[in-house]
Amino acid sequence: MSVPTVTTATPVCAYEVLLPERGVAALLGDRQIALFRTYDGTVYALGNQDPFSGANVLSRGIVGSRGDVPTVASPMFKQVFDLRTGACLDDPDVRVPAYPVQIVDGQVLVSLGDD
Known part of the structure; x- marks a missing residue:
């Protein structure tokens, strides 16, 4: 039986x-994350580092969509x-x-998954 x-x-x-x-950056331990709230009220969390430039700038990106996919465009290149999965389109x-991400009692909670 697995736990x-x-x-x-x-x-x-x-x-x-x-x-x-809009996006905002946050530091959780030694990890930078970028939080985004879309117009429908959903909050997403991605790693803040742009994999193409190496700069921690995704939180400053342009939030939008491609079709029904919520997105952020890196301000660098x-x-x-995709805000839901982190995949580069x-x-x-x-x-x-x-x-x-969870919203509990008005607070944004993020699970890093390394517990």
Whole structure:
């Protein structure tokens, strides 16, 4: 019988401080993440490092969509990433980490998955 893995979620900020269609950076331990709130109110968390430039800038990217896919375009070279999965829509071999997000009592909690 296997025991399910319990992942601890870390409080990052209040939901209300996240502006729609904008990103913010946060440091969780030694990991930079980028949080995005879309117009429909959904919050996503990705790794903040742009894999093409190596710069921690995805939180400053342009939030939008391709069809029904919520996206962020890197401010460096403009590659577009799926906010749900971290997959690069311009290069299918590249992705950034995507982290589960919960909103509990008005607080944004992110699970890094290494517990």
